[in-house]
Each structure stands twice: as C-alpha cells, then as structure tokens.
Amino acid sequence: MSHEKRTLEFYVLAAFFTLFVLFLYGPLSAILILSFQGETGGLTFPLNGVSLHWFANLFERQSVGDFGGSFKRSLVLGLMVMVVTVAVSLLAGLAFRQKFRGATALFYLAVASLVVPSIIISLGIGVVFQQIGFRPAWYTSAFGAHLTWTLPFGVLIMFAVFNRFSPAYEEAARDLGASSWQTFAHVVLPMIAPSLIGVGLFGFTLSYDEFARTLMTSGTFNTLPLEIYGMTTNVTTPVLYALGTVTTVFSFLVILATLGAILYVGRRRARA
Amino acid sequence: MTVALKRPAIAAAKPARRRRLSLSAITPYLQSAPLAIILGAFLLLPIIMIVVVSFWDYDFAAMYPDLLTTNYSDVLGSWVTWKTYLNTIKFAAIVWALTLFIGFWVAYFLAFHIRTTAMQMVLFLVCTVPFLTSNIIRMISWIPVLGRNGLINSTLVQLGLVPKPIEWLLYSEFAVVLAMVHLYTLFMVTPIFNTLMRIDKSLVEAARDAGASGWQVLWNVIIPLAKPGMAIGTIFVVTLVMADFSTVQVMSGGQSASVALMMKNQMSLLQYPAAAANAVVLLVLVLLMVAGILRIVDIRKEL
Numbered sequence: 001m002s003h004e005k006r007t008l009e010f011y012v013l014a015a016f017f018t019l020f021v022l023f024l025y026g027p028l029s030a031i032l033i034l035s036f037q038g039e040t041g042g043l044t045f046p047l048n049g050v051s052l053h054w055f056a057n058l059f060e061r062q063s064v065g066d067f068g069g070s071f072k073r074s075l076v077l078g079l080m081v082m083v084v085t086v087a088v089s090l091l092a093g094l095a096f097r098q099k100f101r102g103a104t105a106l107f108y109l110a111v112a113s114l115v116v117p118s119i120i121i122s123l124g125i126g127v128v129f130q131q132i133g134f135r136p137a138w139y140t141s142a143f144g145a146h147l148t149w150t151l152p153f154g155v156l157i158m159f160a161v162f163n164r165f166s167p168a169y170e171e172a173a174r175d176l177g178a179s180s181w182q183t184f185a186h187v188v189l190p191m192i193a194p195s196l197i198g199v200g201l202f203g204f205t206l207s208y209d210e211f212a213r214t215l216m217t218s219g220t221f222n223t224l225p226l227e228i229y230g231m232t233t234n235v236t237t238p239v240l241y242a243l244g245t246v247t248t249v250f251s252f253l254v255i256l257a258t259l260g261a262i263l264y265v266g267r268r269r270a271r272a
Numbered sequence: 273m274t275v276a277l278k279r280p281a282i283a284a285a286k287p288a289r290r291r292r293l294s295l296s297a298i299t300p301y302l303q304s305a306p307l308a309i310i311l312g313a314f315l316l317l318p319i320i321m322i323v324v325v326s327f328w329d330y331d332f333a334a335m336y337p338d339l340l341t342t343n344y345s346d347v348l349g350s351w352v353t354w355k356t357y358l359n360t361i362k363f364a365a366i367v368w369a370l371t372l373f374i375g376f377w378v379a380y381f382l383a384f385h386i387r388t389t390a391m392q393m394v395l396f397l398v399c400t401v402p403f404l405t406s407n408i409i410r411m412i413s414w415i416p417v418l419g420r421n422g423l424i425n426s427t428l429v430q431l432g433l434v435p436k437p438i439e440w441l442l443y444s445e446f447a448v449v450l451a452m453v454h455l456y457t458l459f460m461v462t463p464i465f466n467t468l469m470r471i472d473k474s475l476v477e478a479a480r481d482a483g484a485s486g487w488q489v490l491w492n493v494i495i496p497l498a499k500p501g502m503a504i505g506t507i508f509v510v511t512l513v514m515a516d517f518s519t520v521q522v523m524s525g526g527q528s529a530s531v532a533l534m535m536k537n538q539m540s541l542l543q544y545p546a547a548a549a550n551a552v553v554l555l556v557l558v559l560l561m562v563a564g565i566l567r568i569v570d571i572r573k574e575l
Contacts, residue, residue: 009486013381017395020378023454024402027413030423034416044421088306095303103300106308111571113315115507115562117515119532120551124318127325127544144314151307159572205404212518212532216539228408232522241416244409251405259397 028248035241043238054242067227067243073138074224078208080143085150085203086196093158107159114152118212121148126216141217146207153206154199161195190269194262201258205251319555326548335544343549353534353550357557360530363445363520364513367452371509372502374453375460379501380494383468384476396465403458411451411522418442418450443525451523456512460505467501467574468494503569507562514558 034041038049058067092110096103125145129136136142169191173183211225218226224247231240329338347353378399386392402410417423418441425437440446471494479489517532531554538547 007486010385013377013385016377017381020374020457021398024399027417027454028402028405028410030416031409031413042421044416044419045423045426084310088310091303092307095300095307098300100300100304102308103304106304106311107572109311109315110307112559113311115511115558116315116319117511117532117551117554117558119515119517119535120322120555121315121318123535123539123544123547123551124322125314126539127548128318128321131321144310147310148315151310155307201404209404209406211408212515215536225406225408228406228412229518232408232412240412244406244412248405248409252401255401255404 031241031244032248034238035245037238037241041238043236043241054238055246057237057239058242058246066222067224070222070224070227071247073221074208077138077143077146077223078204080139081146081150081207082200082203084147085154086200088147088151089154089158089199090192090196092155093162096155096159097162107155110152110155113148114156116148118149118210119215121145122213122216129217135219136217137219138214138217138221138223141219142214142223145213145217146210149210149213150203150206153202157195157199157202158192161192165192193265193269197258197262197265201255204254208251208254322548322551322555325545326552328545328548330543330545332542343545344553346546347549347553356529356531356534357553359528360514360532363448363452363516363530364510366449367456367513368506368509370449370453371457371460372505374457375464375505376498376502378457378461379465379468379498382465383471384494399458399461403455407455408518408522410455411519414447414451414454414523415442418447443523443527445524445528447523448520448528451519452513452516455519456509459508459512460502463504463508463574464498464501467498471497500569500574503565504571504574507565510561510565511558514554514561 030045033047034043034045035054036050036052037047037054038051039053041048092106096107122145125141126136129141134140165188169187170183173187174180178186209225211223211229214223214226222230228240228243228247231243325335326343327339327341328343329336329340382392382395386395415422419425420437420439420442422442424441425434428434429437475493475497476489479493484492515532517530517536520528520530520533521536531550535547535550535554538544538550
C-alpha cells in the first residue's frame with residue numbers, strides 16, 4: 001500500500017478526520033478561552049476583557065460549593081481505585097490464563113459489569129447499604145461502585161494482553177532455573193508493565209470523572225464531578241468554565257505523565 | 273471428572289508432588305477471588321437487592337418488605353413510561369447510527385490511510401485524550417457554542433443567514449444527540465480500529481489483484497471483517513445511551529426524558545421500589561439487546 005499515490009479517498013477522509021478532531025476539541029477550547037472572561041463578562045462570547053477573576057473565584061467557598069474538599073476526595077478516591085484496579089485486574093488476568101471452574105461465569109460477570117446501567121448500580125448499592133445499616137461514604141460505597149466500572153476495563157485489557165503473551169519466555173526462564181516467583185517478577189512483569197500503567201490510567205481517570213455511579217453512593221460529601229453536576233443547574237457565571245479548565249488541565253497532566261511513564265519504561269526495557 | 277479420577281493415582285505414587293499439584297490447582301481460584309468478591313458485593317448483591325426491593329411496598333418515609341406487583345403494573349401500565357422508553361430507544365438508535373458511521377470512517381482512515389505506526393498512534397491518542405476528561409465538562413462546553421448568544425447563532429445572525437437566533441440548538445433533542453455523539457464516539461472508534469488493524473493487508477491486495485474496485489474491497493472484504501469491532505462498539509454505545517440521564521437532563525434543559533432520568537427523579541423522591549421496578553425492566557431490556565449482539569460476535573475471541 002505504501003508505494004501508492006494518495007487517492008481522492010485519502011483527501012476526503014483526511015478532511016472528515018480533521019472535522020472530527022475539531023468537533024472533539026472545538027467546544028473544549030471554547031470553555032478554555034471563556035474561563036479567562038473579564039469580571040463583567042457572561043457565559044458566552046465575546047470576551048469582556050481578560051482576567052483571572054473566575055479562577056480566583058473558584059477558591060472562595062460561597063461561589064462554588066466546596067471545590068478544594070471535593071477535589072481532594074476525588075483525587076484520593078481515584079488513586080484508591082487505580083491501585084485496586086491494577087492489582088485485581090493483574091491477578092484476574094493471570095487466573096484466566098489457566099482453565100478453572102467458573103472462569104466463563106466470572107468473565108461474563110465482568111462483561112455484565114460493563115453493560116449494566118450505571119444508575120442501577122448506584123441505586124442497588126445505595127439500597128444495600130441502607131438495608132444493612134451502613135452509612136454510604138465516598139471511600140466505601142462509592143469506591144465499590146467505581147470498581148464495578150474500572151475493573152471490567154482492566155480485566156479485559158489484561159485478558160487481551162495475556163492472549164498475545166507467548167509462554168515461551170516463561171518456559172525459557174524456568175529452564176534457566178528461575179522459580180515461579182522469579183519468572184513472574186523478572187520476566188512477565190517487566191513485559192506487561194506498559195499495559196499495567198495503561199490500566200492504572202483507566203482506573204484513575206474513569207473514577208476521577210465518574211458521577212452516575214457516585215450519585216447514590218457518595219454519602220454526605222460530594223466528589224468533584226457531583227459538585228460540577230450540581231453547579232450546572234445553579235451557577236450562571238464563568239466560574240463554571242474556570243472549574244472546567246482546571247479539571248481538564250489536571251486530566252491532561254495525568255495523561256501526559258502516564259504516557260511519559262510508558263515511554264520511559266519502554267525505553268529502559270529497550271536499553272536493557 | 274477426569275481430574276478427580278486421576279488424582280488418587282498420582283497421590284499414591286508421589287505424595288510430595290501432590291501438594292504442589294494441589295497448590296497450583298487452587299492458584300487460579302486465589303487469583304480470581306478478589307475480582308469475584310468485589311463484583312459479587314458491588315454488582316451481583318445490589319442487583320439481587322433491586323429485584324427484591326422492586327416487590328416491596330413504600331410510602332413517603334420508608335420501604336416495607338412485601339410481595340407486591342403494583343410497582344411493575346405502575347411502570348408498565350403508564351403511558352408516560354412507555355413514551356419514555358420509546359424516547360430512550362430512539363436516542364439509542366440515532367446515536368448508534370451516527371457513531372457507527374463516524375467511528376467506522378475515522379478508524380478506517382487511521383488503519384488504512386496512515387502509513388506509519390507512530391503517526392497512527394499519535395492520531396489515535398489525539399482522538400482518545402478528550403474521552404479521558406470529564407463528561408460533564410464536555411457537555412457544558414457546548415453551551416457557549418450552541419447557546420442563544422453562542423458562537424454558531426451569533427455567526428449566523430451576523431452573516432444575515434437567519435433573522436434571529438435559532439432556539440433549538442441548545443436545550444433540545446438535537447443538543448442531546450449532538451452531545452451523546454460527542455461523548456461516545458470513541459467507544460466505537462477504538463474497537464473498530466482494533467479489528468481493522470488486525471486485517472491482513474494481503475487480503476486487500478488479493479482482492480485488488482482479482483479485479484475488485486475500491487468500493488468492492490471495502491464492502492466485500494473490509495466491512496465483513498470489521499463486524500466484530502462494530503458489534504463491540506455497538507454494545508458500548510447502546511448501553512451507555514440507554515443508561516444516560518445526565519446528558520438528557522443537561523442538554524435538553526429538562527424538556528426531554530429518558531428511562532434513567534425517570535429513575536433518578538423517583539430516587540430523589542425516595543420512591544426506591546418504583547425506581548427498582550424500572551431498573552429491572554431497563555436491565556432486562558439492555559441485557560436482551562447485549563445478548564442479541566453477542567450472538568453475532570464472540571468477545572473472548574476478539575480480545
């Protein structure tokens with residue numbers, strides 16, 4: 001294919017792709033710009049001057065519920081979900097390499113976790129906690145609710161990774177006298193490290209942005225997405241955009257850091 | 273059965289070996305236990321609880337264990353519910369068609385027209401990054417674009433194309449569909465891209481050599497091979513739209529309804545058994561849809 005000249009099809013599709021990317025980023029860049037709106041400006045263009053007023057506004061308690069607190073909760077929850085997702089998905093991925101009773105059922109349970117509407121999980125966990133007499137909180141019920149969303153992604157990714165993983169490397173290690181733990185730690189783990197970092201990124205960002213599952217399960221204190229969701233109905237100033245800009249920039253930083261980590265691991269492996 | 277028959281024989285021959293064998297036999301159970309426990313506690317148990325609660329009685333203050341079918345007859349007997357279900361299915365169908373069209377062409381362009389793997393990955397990441405940011409923020413971001421005084425309206429008015437701002441751009445079903453396509457297209461792009469990347473390029477060359485035109489190659493070779501990816505993307509998009517309440521609420525400005533939004537309103541009125549009956553109906557509907565799609569594709573093979 002690579003020797004052929006560019007056809008008309010290429011240019012049409014390239015234009016389509018460009019439009020798609022504009023469609024993805026256009027609105028995001030609009031709120032990015034509008035978050036620098038002047039003090040007298042409103043929710044739409046034009047800009048009435050440029051200021052950091054709305055960013056400053058973000059840290060005043062009265063204009064936005066509890067931005068600092070909800071951000072901290074979302075961050076901690078995201079990290080908790082990330083660690084558990086990576087560990088549990090890795091273990092499950094290893095388990096699925098062998099045949100065991102209930103493997104198919106467990107696999108389809110994970111798929112079901114992906115397709116069951118999030119609000120049903122939210123309602124279900126809320127009712128279970130109510131009936132047991134536990135008070136829902138972001139670090140218990142919401143934590144579990146988030147895991148039902150991040151784990152299937154993690155498990156499916158690990159499933160795909162191990163499907164393509166040749167057992168020859170492990171056999172070679174074993175032939176050279178490595179114990180099964182050594183084989184895992186020095187052969188398998190370094191090879192799947194980039195995928196694990198990817199699973200971690202999924203775990204963190206899916207949790208950090210999730211709110212349908214948090215709705216009934218967060219208890220007294222809101223996570224950041226719930227806080228933003230509440231604001232959409234009652235905040236009519238660009239402070240909403242400022243919040244959007246801050247969380248989006250944060251997400252971008254997380255993604256960049258992850259990609260950096262994957263590249264770093266890959267390069268170190270190439271050198272070794 | 274065969275395992276059970278073999279084991280005593282080995283045990284008799286070598287007791288030391290038996291211990292290792294039984295350890296390795298339980299390893300997969302130990303490894304999969306955390307997943308099973310978490311999904312059991314936070315997925316299975318809550319769903320069972322919802323089914324149970326959907327038969328309970330309730331008033332404004334509490335729920336009472338019972339075995340009533342009134343919650344279901346209320347759900348299924350009401351004209352509003354049927355309209356809401358139809359509306360949700362309508363959203364699912366429209367968004368599915370649009371995301372499938374856009375998703376296929378984007379994935380096809382990336383897989384067959386971009387020549388270097390590095391460039392493919394860069395462009396794929398460009399598509400992926402917005403999907404890792406907050407859904408609500410991405411919904412809100414349409415307000416300055418579509419609003420009454422938004423970018424599109426002010427441009428159209430300035431150009432003299434319309435006398436006054438178009439009202440149906442924001443807070444309408446159009447806005448809901450647009451935002452859903454914006455939010456969910458990646459779930460179509462990724463699986464289709466994945467299957468397209470695995471198509472052996474020599475198949476395309478063979479079809480060309482046999483005299484197939486560009487469209488014939490696309491229609492008779494590529495699209496049939498891309499079907500599993502399309503099926504997986506369909507599962508994602510359909511289930512996400514069927515479960516959606518926030519996009520409908522925010523983007524329609526309260527003028528449109530979906531099943532999940534109806535549930536959410538019942539939940540905020542503490543009518544949990546009514547919401548639970550709705551949940552069971554929705555769950556059955558979604559699972560039937562997914563089961564239908566799974567008949568076309570074996571997910572385990574596609575991973």
